[in-house]
Amino acid sequence: MNMATTRMRTPQPHDLIWIDDPEAFVAGEPLPDWADAAWLARAPVVVRRDQASDGRIPVGLRGRSRAQRHAAWLTAAQCARVMSPDAIARQARWRDHPRLAEIPALRELSRVAPRLDDRQLEWGVTGAVGFALASDIDVLHRGSDVDLLISCPTALSDDETQWLGALIDGAYEARLDIQVATPFGAFALRERMRTGGRVLLKTATGPVLCADPWQPA
Structure with a gap:
């Protein structure tokens, strides 16, 4: 696999992690039946927002269906590879994906990616498409x-906020959702556009309702 990976990097929310020893991980965690060692040998886990006093990494396991989700914890020693959303974007593998003509989300990503690059934004792909x-x-x-x-x-300028909002509204191949990551957490741009300001900021210690996600109370 042509994989842009990062070693010895502190994993951030939405990063994908491949587990070093799936057999040992499965043996040490109470997991659903679908999350077996064979699956986790192929499927990365997703870093989620939470924190533990012992330094473990909060992760979410995902299977093939939306119903197959499970929260777990990972030690740094169990991380074989880490891939960030922006690394996925830099690879741009949707361009030659075998199902590009069939999957609207891949075509929508093909349409918006050059526009995001032109604005010189630091962006990445998450969710099912990123996975x-x-x-x-x-x-x-x-x-x-x-x-x-x-x-x-x-903070995003008013111009940048309006431009990204127009990008969301202009999506026609598939629904486009944008999370904006600040030093304190992340919020849904769609929510900020709807409310005109106040958003639910997702942080490692829980959601915070604030008017300025760059300066939360």
């Missing part, structure tokens, strides 16, 4: 959404 592109496990269907993550250490 499928990174792992070569086909979990996509005609109703799949396009989930993107925009990293914004400083």
Whole structure:
């Protein structure tokens, strides 16, 4: 697999992690039947927002269907490879995906990716599309959404917010959802556009309702 990986990097929410020893992980965790060692040898887990006092990494396991989700914890020693959403975007594997003509989400991503690059935004692909592109496990269907993550250490300008909002509204091949990551957490751009400001900021210690996600109370 042509994989852009990062070693010794602190995993961030939405990163994908391949487990070093799936057999040992399965033996040490109470897991659903579908999350067996054979599946986890292929399928990465997704870093989620949570925290543990012992430094373990909060992850979510996903199977082939939406109903197959499970929260778990991973130690740094169990991380074989880490792949970030922006690394998935840089690979741009949707361009030659064998189901490009069949899956609307892949065509929508093909349409919006050059526009995001032109704006020089730091963006990445998450959700089912990101999982499928990174792992070569086909979990996509005609109703799949396009989930993107925009990293914004400083506040979006009004122009950038309006431009991204128009990008969401202009999606026609598949639903487009954008999460904006700030130094304190992440929020849904669609919600901010709807409310005009106040959003539910997802943080490692739980959701926070705030008017300014770059300066939460």
